[in-house]
Amino acid sequence: LLENYETAEGVSLPRSTLYAHYLRHCANNKLEPVNAASFGKLIRSVFLGLRTRRLGTRGNSKYHYYGIRVKPGSPLTTIEDTTRSLSSGISGKASGNANRGFKRNSDSSDNTVSVGVISQHLSYLGDGSNAIPNFPNIIFTSALPKECSYDDVDTLKSIYREHLEAFLDAIMSLEFGTVESLWREFWRSQDNNNGDECEEEKYLSKSKLFALCTLEPIQIFIRNVDLTFYQNLIQVLIPDVLKPIPATLTQSIRNFAKSLENWLTTAMTGAPPGMLSVKLAAVSAFSSSLRRYTSLNHLAQAARAVLHNSTQIAQMLADLNRVDFHSVREQASWVCQCDHEIVARFEADFKLTLQQQNSLEQWASWLKNVVKCALKPYEGKSTFSKAARQFLLKWSFYSSMVIRDLTLRSAASFGSFHLIRLLYDEYMFYLIEHQVAEATGIVPIAVMVEGIKQDTTLNNMNVCGNDVTICNGDFNQSHSKLGCISPTDPSKRMKIS
Structure with missing residues (x-):
């Protein structure tokens, strides 16, 4: 942390950005990451007096650490530029400007594939600037659980947006294994002793998260967002089903697709059955489509030789x-x-x-x-x-x-x-x-x-x-x-x- 970050007045970093940096570090060094709440405590113990702010409009805000930045010259500046480009792309979508590109992080590497191959594979990906869908309104027809408030619903939407941004970042960097960690972190499967909600960060506790996820309007919201998001991810990974792509990239995508359901099931252990069913249905459709489209792409390349x-x-x-x-x-x-x-x-x-x-x-x-x-x-x-x-x-x-x-x-x-x-x-x-x-x-x-x-x-x-x-x-x-x-x-x- 001290090698890559420093305190500075008047600047802030999204909490999800720092945690994404940390997950990359753990993946590259084969370390087991702690959950976001524990990582937040660690950050504040290293940088004393660090404050947390929610920036953005109601229902669309993100948690930021205020008074910290990436050190100039740190390798993380490239990753920071990537995250900033992603945020710009999302903001452009909201304002009607859908032409902002997504700058990919070519320095990211998969544990099993060389940096050079990853850099080559990145050129085959589609545009990810509009992959995060617009979040629909959640309409409740009955009262919320006693321990939950509408502020908690807004918090859930905010942290879910952060979750999808980190998910997209992993896909755009071809760091497929990070997705498992992101799911485990969001559903709190890494640490079952999260404790109550952190008042300073207004962090949504596991008990409140699961209580909200028993509600049908929340399940419908998650289902609609997930299906649109996964469809957009398919366009990122396979922008043209007939265009030739490297066999190694095809195999990586297929391995990723085969792992998705097992990763999610493990990550959501103990989650409300209704929400688990909703999430698995969307992920299953995503996985099935990836496998079919990669098979179609493979057939297309084999057929080219015949047709020529x-x-x-x-x-x-x-x-x-x-x-x-x-x-x-x-x-x-x-x-x-x-x-x-x-x-x-x-x-x-x-x-x-x-x-x-x-x-x-x-x-x-x-x-x-x-x-x-x-x-x-x-x-x-x-x-x-x-x-x-x-x-x-x-x-x-x-x-x-x-x-x-x-x-x-x-x-x-x-x-x-x-x-x-x-x-x-x-x-x-x-x-x-x-x-x-x-x-x-x-x-x-x-x-x-x-x-x-x-x-x-x-x-x-x-x-x-x-x-x-x-x-x-x-x-x-x-x-x-x-x-x-x-x-x-x-x-x-x-x-x-």
Whole structure:
């Protein structure tokens, strides 16, 4: 502390900044960090007379240590500049200026990756200046717990914002392991003897934190903020799912994603079950999306080699022209009720695009157009999400029929087609996910969470005897060709010669 900080009049440092510096120090030296409250006591024991102030507007304030600064020439000045840039980016968002960039800390290093590799990886990250979401108002319909006040609610919002800022800082520095420490610190799992709230700092005690987290409005607030924040983090880590990124960075992101749920579960030991469920649902969606997007990115890079190989493209065209598309269309028509004209047009477009040896980005544009054409009749309708899911099923069935035909013919280019099919299926899912998110007004990572929740509700209604039909009966009679018509309906069956 004495090597890197000094007292000075008229200056202040955010409490979260000093603690983030400390967490970095512990991570780099493989030390177990103490929690924020204990660290605050240590700071004041070293710098006697240090004062604490809350700066900012009500509900959006941050704790600052007043009368201390980073020493000029200290290695922490680079980190301090990073934190200041982040704060500027957030302030710019609030004032309508979203063009301020986020200065990354290229001196940060992961314990398992060299500084040079980390510096290279940082260039692949997206802009993090707008990653911290706007905090919505919390509306209470019932009284707060006896030991809590509305000032405690404001304090919770403030320390949660600080928590997200530190989280973002760790992501922007690719210090994924720091996230575990941040969660443990916020949920007080490192020290179960925090004591009562520190009057000087107005620090929120563990008992008050957990009491507030039992309230449904607080849980809804945390859920909405988390989902938006995690969606923004995905844009930081994988700004373009088709753009090549180093395999080492991909693996680091995947390892991070696999660890998230376990880290959070351990950190929230003893927390209210309702809040634990809310946090885990958001983190699970975040983790799942990271794994899917990194897999999609890996497939995209493998497919580039195929799409740029003229010999392989020629073989694929020759094999594709031998496919019995008439038989494929008949089977698809019976199972999916697909429009013959639309399917034939997609087939012709696919062959033409393949023949032109288009780039992966041009293929992506073609797939976007396919989705747009297929879902255009459902835009603005309540059935959009259901139609989108039905389209995914039909796309998958149709492509599997083509692959089946290629397999039976022992096509020489089967491996290339299989790779392309995997990529296009995954990218189609990605496109549908974002289309549904836009149509329903939720973030993409919440699409599957909300869909599963709605399906569970409908299934429960069916169990209770309600007349709710999803893919049969009158519901589908009002839909166009993308609708799902029961094959048990004799009037809708098609004969296959």
